[in-house]
Amino acid sequence: MYEWAEFRNIQYLHTILKLKGFRVAAEQLHTTQSNLSTQARQFQEHASIHLYEMATNGRLELTNVGVAFAFMAKHLLEARDEMFQTLMALEHNDITSVRFGCSPLADPFLFDEFCQMHRELLPDCPIHLQQTDTIELIEAVIAGDIDAAIVTLPLENPALRIEEIHRDRLVVCLRQDDPLASKKALEPADLEGRLTIFYHPQHHPAAHRKLLEMLGTEGVHVEDFSRASHPTAMQRMVKGGYGVALLQEGTILESELTTRPINGVDWTVDTVVIYHQQHHPKTIPVLVRHFTDKLRKAEKRPASVSRKLPPASENDDQFNSHSSRDTTPDEWGDK
Numbered sequence: 217m218y219e220w221a222e223f224r225n226i227q228y229l230h231t232i233l234k235l236k237g238f239r240v241a242a243e244q245l246h247t248t249q250s251n252l253s254t255q256a257r258q259f260q261e262h263a264s265i266h267l268y269e270m271a272t273n274g275r276l277e278l279t280n281v282g283v284a285f286a287f288m289a290k291h292l293l294e295a296r297d298e299m300f301q302t303l304m305a306l307e308h309n310d311i312t313s314v315r316f317g318c319s320p321l322a323d324p325f326l327f328d329e330f331c332q333m334h335r336e337l338l339p340d341c342p343i344h345l346q347q348t349d350t351i352e353l354i355e356a357v358i359a360g361d362i363d364a365a366i367v368t369l370p371l372e373n374p375a376l377r378i379e380e381i382h383r384d385r386l387v388v389c390l391r392q393d394d395p396l397a398s399k400k401a402l403e404p405a406d407l408e409g410r411l412t413i414f415y416h417p418q419h420h421p422a423a424h425r426k427l428l429e430m431l432g433t434e435g436v437h438v439e440d441f442s443r444a445s446h447p448t449a450m451q452r453m454v455k456g457g458y459g460v461a462l463l464q465e466g467t468i469l470e471s472e473l474t475t476r477p478i479n480g481v482d483w484t485v486d487t488v489v490i491y492h493q494q495h496h497p498k499t500i501p502v503l504v505r506h507f508t509d510k511l512r513k514a515e516k517r518p519a520s521v522s523r524k525l526p527p528a529s530e531n532d533d534q535f536n537s538h539s540s541r542d543t544t545p546d547e548w549g550d551k
Contacts, residue, residue, distance in 0.1 A: 228241070357490055385477070
């Protein structure tokens with residue numbers, strides 16, 4: 217249907233819109249202004265769209281359609297480059313295996329899907345897995361011991377590419393016979409003196425600090441608390457009557473436990489894929505792009521799929537929490 221739209225046309229128009237002028241675009245593309253003008257006119261006529269207006273100073277003013285085109289064209293051209301880089305790496309047998317890591321609090325469903333998608337991309341490529349806390353995974357990716365890892369925010373490191381893939385709302389985990397369970401939703405004030413179970417801070421200190429800050433903003437003050445090394449340990453503490461805890465919405469619960477949302481806040485666990493900026497298998501950017509697109513297209517997870525807790529271990533990750541009233545995603549690191 218759109219066979220007339222070639223990559224060359226898209227590259228020409230993207231450069232014109234990015235530089236907002238035909239002369240500078242022609243110089244960068246090593247062609248003539250008249251050629252670019254003809255290409256731009258024919259493309260817009262074929263597509264029945266209007267990408268720009270010519271200002272009095274000779275500069276182009278992008279229409280809303282033009283802004284959207286520039287954004288999508290950039291990603292399309294990047295995907296093209298990634299595809300050919302991957303194909304050339306495979307042709308030269310540069311990718312013989314991959315090593316993926318996952319933190320205990322990252323959704324195992326997402327990690328399984330991530331690995332399965334790489335199997336579809338390279339069926340004969342062995343995948344070696346590692347589960348440990350976020351701090352160790354970051355160090356392993358930077359050192360080149362792991363090719364990519366699925367972890368939770370916040371984190372920031374200039375050596376890493378950080379791509380957000382999913383967000384899970386935090387809810388309160390409590391016993392079914394807890395008086396608070398009679399409420400459909402809890403107020404932040406309900407947590408005061410009751411929220412006394414957390415994941416061990418040492419596994420993700422930045423996340424623990426941010427969570428305490430967000431709680432403090434809502435008037436919830438935390439003093440001493442129990443420290444769990446794994447989600448299953450946290451549930452056992454709640455079940456044992458040692459307080460309430462925050463869990464990812466959708467987590468499979470042990471018997472006698474339930475969850476309630478919190479009114480007025482948007483605290484989430486933000487899950488990302490990390491890999492080295494420079495040194496990574498060429499399949500990783502392609503994999504992350506397709507994986508992210510797949511998740512965004514899914515309106516919701518299949519009803520038949522539930523989050524399963526990974527086996528307990530001594531290593532753990534920590535929640536990344538933020539309040540929609542006080543912060544924006546940019547504050548949590550580059551994505």
